[in-house]
Every structure is written in structure tokens, then in C-alpha cells.
Amino acid sequence: EVQLVESGGGLVQPGRSLRLSCAASGFTFDDYAMHWVRQAPGKGLEWVSGISWNSGSIGYADSVKGRFTISRDNAKNSLYLQMNSLRAEDTALYYCAKPCGGSCFDYWGQGTLVTVSS
């Protein structure tokens, strides 16, 4: 059974940093790119970042480019998101998502909540 378990969220002041983690199991992790998708309270879904299976190709939404860094450790079946210079508008539930092999996301974690507030 595929499982994605996010952790690392919490309350942080504007301008500070936070590192999210996603522990994956139930599939061959290094066969897939992986992604982060976020959802602000009461709002829609926003793709944040994605990383290819070998970390050779990485993409970011314009809203986080230059502040967030995605990475992965295939030996640990883990995905990470380093978030720097956090802003109030980064407040959201952050989901780890596995791509389906095509253009979709077929498995999602339960999310980890990041609140940026003074």
C-alpha cells in the first residue's frame, strides 16, 4: 500500500525557515518524480515544486522560486522541502504527492500545516 507521510509543519514567524519531510513507502521511490502541492486555508490547490527521480530536473512555482528548495534522498525514501524567507501567504497545508506516471497525481499524503505568523 502506497503511503506518504508528511512532517515538519508548524508555526513560524515571517522571514524564518522551515523544512518539511515526506516519508514514502509501498512503491519504488526512485522510479518516480515527486511533488509538493499546497492549499491555503479555504482556498484551492497550488503546485509548489517537483523533482525528478534522480534530482536532475527540478521545477518551482513562481510564487516560491528563489525561496524554497526541493530535494530527495532515495536511500531513505524521503522527499524534502526547505522553505526560507517565509511569508504570511505561504500559510497552507502542504501535501506530498506521487505522480501517476503521466501528468496526474495518484497518491497524496495527509498534509502538514505550515502557519506563518508573528
Place this chain on the structure above:
Amino acid sequence: DIQMTQSPSSLSASVGDRVTITCQASQDISNYLNWYQQKPGKAPKLLIYDASNLETGVPSRFSGSGSGTDFTFTISSLQPEDIATYYCQQYDNLPPGMYTFGQGTKLEIK
């Protein structure tokens, strides 16, 4: 960047009704269009991939169609458990890809 316009933003329908949601892309995205269902407090669930393919285990009352810039998601006979918010999502063909979600459609029972 490709923009997605999803409509309507909310919809009220009766059990048994046929429900249709549309999504329009700002440029040709071939069939790189997927549909998700999200219930309150839950992660999104993939329903339709590549515009018209039903994900395994998803009831056949859900369907999708379209290609290029115009896409449609249909529930043929609305059930009470279908109350949720529905999102379209497109993929811009650059590895690892840029993804954009529609604004969402909140579906309620009349």
C-alpha cells in the same frame, strides 16, 4: 504560463441530476488534463486522468472529455456522497513539469 479557467465556482444540484463542470486552458494542452475530488478535511482524490480515463476504482458515473483547450467533467447521476470540491489540473510538458490547478467547483446538494 498556462492558465486554467474552471466553471462554475459553485453548483447546487439534486440527487440523480446530471452535473457538468468545464475547464478551459489558455493554450493547447493536448489531453494533459486531470480531475480530482476533494472532500472536507481530506486530500484530493484522482478521478479522471488524461482527460477521459477513469481511475481504477472510481464509479462509472464519473466521466471526462475534451482535448486541446476545452474539457468537460460529468457526473451522470449525482449521489449524496459526491458532495465535494472538484478541481481540474493541467500539465505543461517540461520535465519535471509545471502543473496548474483550476480554481475548483464546490458541489452541493439542493
